[in-house]
């Protein structure tokens with residue numbers, strides 16, 4: 001479904017005396033994800049998670065490396081087709097507050113060129129999947145944080161993508177709202193969809209992820225299934241594995 005090889009993203013940063021230098025926010029990262037898998041990208045603040053996801057979601061051009069998208073055995077090269085395969089949730093999505101979720105979804109469906117009857121049917125389906133029924137016609141500016149996040153996610157579903165790339169989808173949500181999103185990701189996996197997502201919540205990643213990619217300073221510091229990560233770090237949970245791989249004081253972590 002998606003295979004990335006040796007991705008690098010360099011940005012400029014200011015050094016002393018206003019001198020600009022290049023640094024690698026993502027430094028030779030490779031990963032793959034296939035149908036029916038959930039892969040979690042973990043790492044402290046500034047590790048390069050968002051930058052990596054943006055490159056995988058075709059929102060940012062890598063400095064080096066390649067991303068291949070496939071549908072079965074077929075390699076997809078057409079950018080429009082690639083974008084139709086992906087539902088991307090950005091960490092800082094701002095929705096237009098005066099719209100309702102239904103209007104938001106209708107506009108998103110029109111952008112993807114879906115016929116009106118398909119949009120209508122998809123909205124009904126998405127409302128059920130994400131339990132939007134109680135607020136789908138309310139203005140977004142009147143929704144709670146959890147409802148707003150579900151509205152944001154609903155927009156990623158309108159074109160029935162095969163791969164979800166979600167940047168911290170449960171950040172700041174209470175247990176009820178985050179559970180709804182976790183349940184949604186699990187159900188989509190059961191439907192054969194792939195979910196690649198970043199999080200700071202270790203316990204959530206333990207519940208959800210088939211595989212984990214841990215980043216620090218843009219580099220992969222551990223990867224594999226949960227048992228593989230535990231074996232690599234001689235731990236029994238992700239929190240301890242994380243603390244062992246990233247000693248306190250070296251990095252920020254929420």
Ligand SMILES: Nc1ncnc2c1ncn2[C@@H]1O[C@H](COP(=O)(O)OP(=O)(O)OP(=O)(O)O)[C@@H](O)[C@H]1O
Nearest residue numbers: 011012013025043044045046047048049050051052
């Ligand atoms: N457009 C940009 N220009 C310059 N530097 C950037 C840009 N985007 C990100 N960075 C830097 O790249 C590094 C990685 O940032 P990124 O947002 O990918 O990390 P992250 O792991 O998602 O962090 P967080 O958990 O805090 O969201 C950081 O040092 C950040 O300041």
